[in-house]
Amino acid sequence: MKYFDYAASCPLDTEAAELYVKAATDYYGNSQSLHDVGHVANTFLENCRKEFSKLLNVETNGIFFTSGGSESNLLGIRALLSAPLKKGKHIVTSMAEHASILHVMKMLETEGYEVTYLPLNTQGQVEVAVFKQVLRDDTILVSIQHANPEIGTLQPILELAALCHQQQVLLHSDCVQSFGKTPIQEVAQAVDALSISGHKFYGPKGTGVAYVNPRVAWKPFLEGTTHEKGFRPGTVNVPGILAMTLAAQKVASSLYEEMDRFTFLRKTFLEELEEVKAQITVYPGQLPGMIGMRIHGVEGQWVMLECNRHGYAISTGTACHTGMLEPSKTMTAIGVKEKSAKEFFRISFGKQTTEKDVRELALLLAKLAQQEVVTELPL
Template sequence: MKYFDYAASSPLDQEAAELYVKAATEYYGNSQSLHDIGYQATTLLENARTEIAKLFAVEADGIFFTSGGSESNLLGIRALLSAKLKEGRHIITGIAEHDSVYLVMKMLEKEGYEVTYLPFNSEGRIEVAAVEEAMRDDTILVSIQHTNPEIGTLQPIKEISSLCKKNQVLLHSDCVQSFGKTPIQEIAAAVDTLSISGHKFYGPKGTGIAYVNPRVAWRPQIEGVAHEKGLRAGTVNVPGILAMTLAAQKAVSGLDEEMNRLSILRDVFTNHFTFLGNEVTIYPSQLPGLIGMRLHDHEGQWVMLECNRRGFAISTGTACHIGLLAPSKTMAAIGVTGKAAKEFIRISFGRQTTEEDVHSLGEFLAELAQQPEINELHRLRYGTILKGS
């Protein structure tokens, strides 16, 4: 099976895996314990915090270790709501946010907050003017993802940050799809909180980071919690954090070279569709290793299953959403609806992706794109898998 779903998850880096085992077997103390073994764990934990802060170019006091991107998004948003700069209950976010943000917003609406959801323009970006137009006297928070996880467009976070500062509004950004794939130091400097997830850049699953700018006067959600200064409860996963830190360092140090390599692979892939303009749509991406596309008149789930049958692992969107049999939120955000929205598929490259593999996938998808429209025979092949689509 050739893997083309790195945007969903990546394999654990071998050196990071070895470090995880070493830390878990030799430095196994609880970082809150006061004995020498606990102190060893604390020292390693704080060293990791310092190293991550260097990668972000921020103060180490703002780095908090979590279980992943979803928890980091929740904690970051809650922290900012506890530290709002003025009175109000209005929040601005995007239509196409990851479910870990979108569902938090739906929860907040039930708590009495009012949320404005902004669409994308035709290029997959939120217009700064749209944020400004949505801004009100009672707006207290803006949450906009840095990179769309389905088509790879980057949002104008720095410009939105300037607007937020002007209006005393705090800013959160989901950077889960960004870190290790594009530079984010300028984004870290612009926001009040951001989130990343270890398994997106070859770290272990169950690890993540919430960065909360030290100037933000947030309050703990649970009084009396000792770990991570009260931002979250639970024993800190020191082995996972160390492995994630090593993976993060490797991802950042090799970023330029990897981006160049992935750009070449992207060209190899897209060249297969040069003469299929009326049968394929490939959306513009600022992440070279992520490609969102549609094969016209071919349902995305059917294309995914056909690829799987031929030994290619692709996806129909973010892994937290694909089981819902609903159109991609990104497609809705750029105005693609109905049958066309369900044609969406996502291809993502990673370290183990070769030019030969990319050529094979591009060739196969180009063949599929030229086949007749999906018919009942295709549905019968997969039975109830496509039911409801």
């Protein structure tokens, strides 16, 4: 099986896996235990915290380790809401946020918050002018993802952050899809909180990072929590955090090289589809390793199953959305109607992606687009 779904999850880096096993067997102490074994584990934990602060170029005491992106999103948003800069109950987000964000927003609506869901323009971005218009005197929080998880569009976070800071609005950004794929240090310094997930950059599943700017005087979401300075409950996963940190260091060291390689692979892929360009739509995105597209008249799930039958693993959108009957959130957000929106599928590159595999997948998709029996399938 040729894997083209790295945006959903990555294989665990071999060196990170070896480090995980060694840490779990040799440095197994609870990081909060006061004996020497616990002290060793805590030393490793704090070194990882310092390393992530360097990778993001933020203050160390704002780094908290979690079980992944979804938990980081929940706790990051809750932390900001516990310490608003002004009175109000209005929140702004986008229609195309990850399910973990949208579920939090629905929960907050039951608690009396009012949430404005912004559409995206045809390029897949939040319009800064529209964003400025929806900010109100009672707006206290904004949560806008850095990179769209379906088409790879980068949002204008720096511009949005400037507007938020002018109006004393706290800003959270889901950086799960952007960390390790594009530079995010400027974004990290501009926002009040952000989220990262280890398995998106070859770390272990069940690991993540939340950053909350130390100037935010947040309160624990669950009272009585002691781990991670009260940020989250539960024994800290030191072996997983060590493995995630190593994986993060490795992707950071090869970031620009991989971006160049993915740019080449993307160009190669699109060149192979040139003959059927009238029958497909490829959406623009700034992450070169992610391609969101449609074959006109063909349901994306059928394309995914055909690719799988031929030995290629692709997806019809974010893994947390797969299996649901409604169309892609991103397609809906940019104004693509339901029937066409269900044609969407996503291809994403990673470490093991080769030029040969990219060309062969593109040729398969071109054949699917040209077959009359396929293009006439009912949706």
